[in-house]
Amino acid sequence: RVREEGVLVLKRFSGGGTVVLDHSSLWTTFIGRNHHFPHVPSYPRDIMKWTADVIFGPAFQQMNQSLLSNKPQKRTLMVPGKSCGVETGTGKAYTTKNITTATTTSPPQLPKFELVENDYVLGGRKMGGNAQSIVKNGWLHHTSFLWDYDDQHMQYLTLPPKRPEYRGNRSHDQFLVKLRELYSPLGDKHAFFQHLRASSEQSFQIQPVSLKDAMQIVNTELGGFQNWFETKC
Template sequence: MSIPQSRRIVSPLMNLIRLKGFPILRQLHIEEQLLRTSSENWCILNDGTNDRAIVMGVSGVPAELLEIDSVLQDEIPVIRRFTGGGTVVVDSGTIFVTLICNKDAVAGLQPYPRPIMSWSGHVYSRVFQGIGDFHLHENDYVFGNCKFGGNAQSITKNRWIHHTSFLWDYDVRNMAYLKHPKRVPEYRLARNHLEFICRMKDYMPREAFMEKTVEALKSDFSLRTIELDALDSFSDTKFCPSTKLLLRHELERAALHRR
């Protein structure tokens, strides 16, 4: 027997943007613009960023988080994003997944950090079903007790964003730019960066992860692919983002204050 049209449950629409090698600074500008000026739900899936960069949370202090002399010597761009969370070195081995939603997009989801984090853990549990010992540990995605996905959020009056940097692979040398942060999750204990993180490529092919992520979102949303050049019709193009590239003199001043 067919279900009457009025009784069918219609999943909310989510626009999907798929990118490859897209500059992370520009991506963050787009994300903030969509969060603050669009009224639709979005998923941005970026398969790596071609140019290496360091991305810090909105309240990050360079002198406490970075080996500034090495960062300056190697001319690594440092970006302060508009969301909270920690610091990460990103490059072509990083996969970015961003979810931007209206507060009523997911039925029953309270628009607060912990519920959103928990919901995201359920989404990715579908992606990694039967693969490794995946779980959400504090605010991280882990296999066993090793982190491979770091998260950040921002919540506005009517909308929220949850974005993740996945370490599909990483260059060991990049870890030397990061200090051991003062605040760390309890499960990290005294482990250094290389003991604390793992590579997602040891568990799952790159393309399989991206396809499974899209499939997992279909449990809550009806997905529609949008081309990047069509974004102007969805948001205010005059928006001025708060995410910014830190200038060299700002990092040099931070290094001086540290001494």
């Protein structure tokens, strides 16, 4: 079916399971050299634990706090009433009523971000795929978060014979969670990256670059992914 419908298939050099990506997927990549991360053992689980504890966990915690901060507020509404109400400069009498409003809809019950086995999950449901490539002097870790996706596209995937214990026999629609369903009150998917940047700034100096500069890093023969493939760090 994938071939029949002309779906582009890419082989991820870092391995991992098959994932479906589109314009609603959020991609992150960390490239680290061992001497920059002496506190992070060069093993998949240890790298994932570092990203969960230092980067992604704090980002999701802050997003939850941002949602919960949109609490209902009490306001006073003045409505026409009898002369025993509040007199105004117009000579008209009003009575007051306290009403409760909120700037956004009430947030849903927010599931906790966790690293379960080798997956990032919210409330026991997976929110993306990740993989690592580890070489002698460094490692690469990337994640595709599911901000949203077309439910029909998930039919391209079959239930893998080897799957994490916490998944059980759940189908893809029961196993996966769309971040948009939880965090859309904060804005679009760019809000995710804003919180991710804020958590990253606790450990790194963040320098924005243009798309042209980013592509140069990827394509240059002196570094980036070209260097990763050819020299393995």
